[in-house]
Amino acid sequence: MCLGIPGEIVEVLPDRPDLARVHVSGVRRTINIGLLSDDPPSPGDWVLIHVGFALSKIDEEEAAAVLRYLEELGSAYTDEMDALSQSMIE
Template identity: 65%
Template sequence: MCLAIPGEIVAIAADGGDLATVEVAGVRRAVNVGLLGADRVAPGDWVLVHVGFAMSKIDEAEAAATLELLRGLGEAYTDELDALSGSDIT
């Protein structure tokens, strides 16, 4: 199963490119934010992350509710976190 997981933007690439560092359940990874177009992000913003890409910007309440729901999925959620921790798009 593939899931989009909420992650918080913790840093934006210094070179002004499309990469940002996102934290998901304690795991930090570079993700591409280029698909968000004009909906630019800044540290503290929340996004839905899928296969190394930020798919959409969401608010903190939606992120919290989605994370709660995903935790209830058990193994599918932990499998997705394991995949995220092993990924590297840089």
């Protein structure tokens, strides 16, 4: 199962404006935000992430609701978090 998971932008890399560091349920990772070039996210914004790419901006309330739902899914959420924690985008 493929899931989109919410993450909060911590910083946009100054030398790579297409990359940002995000915080997702205790995991910090670098993701690609290039798909959102028309409305680029900035620190404090929430994004929906799939396979290391930010697909859309979402608000904090929606992010919290999605995280609650994903946690209820159990192993699908755990598998997605494991995949995120092992991803390396540089």
